[in-house]
Each structure stands twice: as structure tokens, then as C-alpha cells.
Amino acid sequence: MRNVHVYDAASATWYVQPTTADNDLFPPDRTEACAVVGTATDKSSYNIYVHGGVTNGTLDGGLWILTLPSFHWIHSDIGTENARAGHTCSKVHEAFMIVYRGIPNLGDAKCDQYAGIKIVDLETLEWVTKMDVTTNMVYKVPAKVYKAIGGR
Amino acid sequence: MNLVEGMFVGLYYQLPYPLLHVRTHYSHHSHVTLHNLTTLPASDPPCANPPTNVVAQQNNKLYAVGGYTILRSPTNSSGGGTALANSHLYALDFSSSVDLQKDYASIFTSVTRLPDLVPRIIWGNFLWRDNSLNLFGGSQTTFPILLSDGSYSQSDRVKIGDALFSTDISNTNTNWKRNRPFDYEGTRKTPIGQAAKAFDGDGDNGQGVLWFYGGGYWESPVTVGTEEKGNTVDLKQYSDLWRVPGECDPGDVVACKQTTSTSSSAMNVTRPRMQSTMVWVDHDGNGKNAKGLLVLFGGYINGGDVVCSTSLLVFFWRGRINLVSIKGMGLIILLWDWFF
Numbered sequence: 001m002r003n004v005h006v007y008d009a010a011s012a013t014w015y016v017q018p019t020t021a022d023n024d025l026f027p028p029d030r031t032e033a034c035a036v037v038g039t040a041t042d043k044s045s046y047n048i049y050v051h052g053g054v055t056n057g058t059l060d061g062g063l064w065i066l067t068l069p070s071f072h073w074i075h076s077d078i079g080t081e082n083a084r085a086g087h088t089c090s091k092v093h094e095a096f097m098i099v100y101r102g103i104p105n106l107g108d109a110k111c112d113q114y115a116g117i118k119i120v121d122l123e124t125l126e127w128v129t130k131m132d133v134t135t136n137m138v139y140k141v142p143a144k145v146y147k148a149i150g151g152r
Numbered sequence: 153m154n155l156v157e158g159m160f161v162g163l164y165y166q167l168p169y170p171l172l173h174v175r176t177h178y179s180h181h182s183h184v185t186l187h188n189l190t191t192l193p194a195s196d197p198p199c200a201n202p203p204t205n206v207v208a209q210q211n212n213k214l215y216a217v218g219g220y221t222i223l224r225s226p227t228n229s230s231g232g233g234t235a236l237a238n239s240h241l242y243a244l245d246f247s248s249s250v251d252l253q254k255d256y257a258s259i260f261t262s263v264t265r266l267p268d269l270v271p272r273i274i275w276g277n278f279l280w281r282d283n284s285l286n287l288f289g290g291s292q293t294t295f296p297i298l299l300s301d302g303s304y305s306q307s308d309r310v311k312i313g314d315a316l317f318s319t320d321i322s323n324t325n326t327n328w329k330r331n332r333p334f335d336y337e338g339t340r341k342t343p344i345g346q347a348a349k350a351f352d353g354d355g356d357n358g359q360g361v362l363w364f365y366g367g368g369y370w371e372s373p374v375t376v377g378t379e380e381k382g383n384t385v386d387l388k389q390y391s392d393l394w395r396v397p398g399e400c401d402p403g404d405v406v407a408c409k410q411t412t413s414t415s416s417s418a419m420n421v422t423r424p425r426m427q428s429t430m431v432w433v434d435h436d437g438n439g440k441n442a443k444g445l446l447v448l449f450g451g452y453i454n455g456g457d458v459v460c461s462t463s464l465l466v467f468f469w470r471g472r473i474n475l476v477s478i479k480g481m482g483l484i485i486l487l488w489d490w491f492f
């Protein structure tokens with residue numbers, strides 16, 4: 001996903017703009033991924049977390065972040081351990097992403113009544129099984145992001 | 153091959169995963185499936201996989217609906233199984249701390265069986281507004297569903313959803329209402345689903361706007377039993393963007409929808425159309441002022457092949473940019489500054 005298309009609503013015209021990535025490491029094209037957005041408290045960055053999906057018949061389990069306004073892709077260390085597609089991602093408490101159901105294995109869609117929920121810590125970029133909630137939680141930009149783009 | 157199976161052949165050749173997969177299961181076991189259904193419990197299991205959509209969110213509580221399950225014989229867990237459309241609306245409560253290893257079951261604070269009149273929809277669309285959950289479009293599959301009396305039915309769901317179903321999110325057991333067809337004008341059919349969806353608004357206060365992009369529907373009619381149904385076989389894909397604002401009466405969604413064409417001929421780069429992902433990037437991060445942009449990425453273009461787009465799409469809403477051209481990342485950043 002190397003290109004950005006910009007649509008001007010006023011003129012109904014499309015524009016094309018490339019994204020960037022370190023070491024030419026762009027996320028593979030995919031279908032059926034899901035995403036949430038984390039907004040820095042100072043609005044210095046808006047980070048789109050993209051998880052999972054299918055690329056040419058293969059489940060992609062990775063978690064990528066497209067940080068705006070630089071439109072720069074950052075690859076997290078999350079791998080294929082919870083790969084799935086056709087799922088939904090929802091941000092809760094500004095700090096966690098709930099990954100809900102989807103196809104965990106291509107070629108299977110059996111009931112997984114007690115395995116459909118996974119949680120990602122949006123700051124540490126890790127899968128967690130515990131979600132500790134406190135009052136007035138805020139979104140914190142992952143170190144991997146602010147080291148790449150600066151600020152916090 | 154019967155007519156229903158014939159339709160799934162169409163699906164097989166025109167859709168990628170997971171419908172392709174489901175069709176494989178279904179066609180191989182369709183006759184056995186219907187026979188075996190009489191041995192299934194009267195209530196289908198409160199569990200389904202893709203694409204069980206989270207359709208609403210309020211105060212860290214999620215609501216999910218749709219999807220399907222492959223049911224297999226207890227004595228042959230590796231067998232082909234039966235595709236069974238999910239019949240439940242789930243409420244998942246993440247308002248307090250959670251330990252998945254201890255609290256998993258308690259996350260589901262309610263599992264409500266949809267009334268039989270509400271179609272079991274896959275890849276549908278949703279609108280969350282004024283504490284009302286509204287479902288429309290999507291693929292009403294031929295997967296059998298178990299009715300509340302324990303019998304099964306697979307009739308009259310061989311089509312895309314063309315009506316709006318609404319319920320009060322606080323009382324999902326009752327009060328489901330069927331409203332008039334979403335696309336009563338006939339100028340554009342509601343997407344079969346596989347449209348990219350994004351919620352722009354303040355979900356905690358039950359206010360918001362639904363955006364959806366792309367999707368498709370089955371263009372040619374098909375006869376099922378003695379009835380002619382309006383869509384199957386020929387997949388027509390969309391690449392336009394819809395905005396359904398939240399300022400109108402739930403029963404009048406059709407009256408307040410807005411369509412923003414994104415099929416401009418000026419755009420000569422192939423864009424994603426189905427199974428894309430879209431998010432609303434809100435300026436303030438709280439959805440309160442409807443200022444921000446949509447980002448759309450991925451998806452496939454051709455019905456028969458999973459050809460992922462190499463593009464990522466950004467749609468600026470409430471913008472007034474009138475640029476002659478955009479060249480270089482610097483201008484993108486300039487645009488961003490201009491917007492925010």
C-alpha cells in the first residue's frame with residue numbers, strides 16, 4: 001500500500017500521493033483487514049493501526065501503523081500469532097484495541113466461542129490478556145512511532 | 153445441482169475468501185446438512201466467526217451481530233460441516249478491567265437471539281444513532297437458520313438486504329422494526345456488503361454518521377423455487393462513497409442519505425472496491441465536531457480474483473481545497489495543516 005489517494009470533495013477530483021516506509025518496508029496489499037485510530041493528546045499525530053487481513057490467499061497477522069500527517073508506515077513486532085481476517089477492531093479506553101472474531105485459519109470457520117477476543121495494548125504494541133482500566137485513560141503514542149516521526 | 157447451489161457456483165467464481173470457502177462446505181454437504189439439521193439443538197450456538205461485525209460502541213461496550221458458524225458432527229470434528237448463519241446480537245462489556253483468562257464468559261453481558269423476522273446478514277451495514285441500532289444491506293445468505301420453534305428455514309434470503317431493520321439498543325429482545333427499503337429509488341442497490349465502513353461521531357452519546365464505500369450486488373435475477381429473486385450471479389461492484397448522516401429520523405434514512413461519487417474519470421488509478429478497510433480520522437479524537445478525514449485502504453478489484461489494490465485512499469471531508477495538483481509529501485502535510 002505505497003500510494004495515497006487524496007479526494008478533493010469540493011472539486012470531486014482524485015489525487016495520488018505515495019506513502020513512505022523505513023527500509024522500503026511497506027505493508028502488503030490486503031483485503032478484510034481491520035483498523036482503529038489513536039489520536040495523540042497534542043494532536044501531533046494520528047496513528048492508524050491496521051491488523052490482519054488476507055494477501056493473495058494468505059492470512060497476514062501483522063500489525064502496522066500508518067502515522068499521519070507524515071503518511072509513514074511503521075511495522076510493529078506483532079507477528080502471525082493471532083492472524084485473522086474478516087474481523088473487527090475496536091478501540092476502548094483510548095489505550096486498547098479489541099480484536100473480535102474473524103477467520104483464524106483460512107479454510108475454517110468453526111465456532112470458537114471462547115477464543116474470539118484478543119486485546120492489543122496500543123502503546124506497547126503487544127498482545128495482552130489483561131486490560132487494566134483506570135479513570136481518564138488517554139492514548140499514548142508508541143515509542144516505535146515517536147522515535148520514527150519525532151514528538152510524542 | 154439445484155438452483156441454490158447454482159447460485160453458490162456464481163459466488164464461488166466471483167468472491168474470494170471467505171464466501172468461497174463457505175460455498176465449498178455448503179455445496180459438498182447441502183443435502184446432508186438439511187437432514188442433519190433436525191438433530192441440532194433448537195437454539196443455534198451463540199457463536200459465530202467471520203464476519204461478526206461490531207456494529208455499535210457506547211461507553212466501551214460493544215455490540216456485534218452477523219457472521220456464520222461451521223457446525224460439525226461431534227463424532228467427526230474434521231468433517232465438512234454445515235454453514236449456519238448466526239442469529240445473535242452480542243453485547244460485550246469492556247467498561248472495567250478484564251482478564252481474558254478468567255473473565256472471558258462474563259464479557260458477554262447479553263446474547264440476544266434475533267427475532268425470526270430479522271434476516272441473518274453477512275457483510276451488512278449498520279448505523280448507530282440516537283441509541284438505535286440500524287442494520288441494512290448485506291448478504292442474506294442461503295445458509296439455513298434455526299427458527300425459534302426449532303425448525304429451520306433457508307427460504308427467501310437469496311438476495312441482498314434491501315430493508316432497514318432497527319432496534320433500541322437498550323432492549324434488543326423486542327421492538328425490532330422493519331422499515332422501508334433503503335434503496336427504494338432504485339438508482340443504486342444497497343451493497344451486498346463487503347463495503348468498507350467507518351463511523352464518524354460521538355458513539356458514547358449515541359450520535360454519529362455512517363460512511364460506507366464500495367461493495368457490490370448480484371445483478372442478474374435468479375429463480376428460487378417458484379419465485380424470481382432480484383440478484384445473483386453477476387457481481388456489480390461499486391467504488392462510490394456514501395454518507396448517511398445522523399440528523400434524520402431512523403425511518404427516513406433513505407431520505408437523508410447522501411451519495412458522493414468517487415468514480416470520477418479524472419481518477420485513472422485503479423481503486424479498491426470490495427473488502428477494503430476504512431477509518432474515520434477525527435480531528436479532535438472524540439467525534440464531536442465531525443471534522444476529519446476518511447482513510448481507505450486495501451480491498452480487491454476483480455470479482456474472480458483477489459487482486460489487492462496497491463492504493464491507500466484518503467478522502468477529505470468538509471474540505472474546500474481547490475488545488476490544481478498535488479505533488480510531493482510536503483503538500484500533503486501542508487494540506488493537513490490547512491485542515492487542522
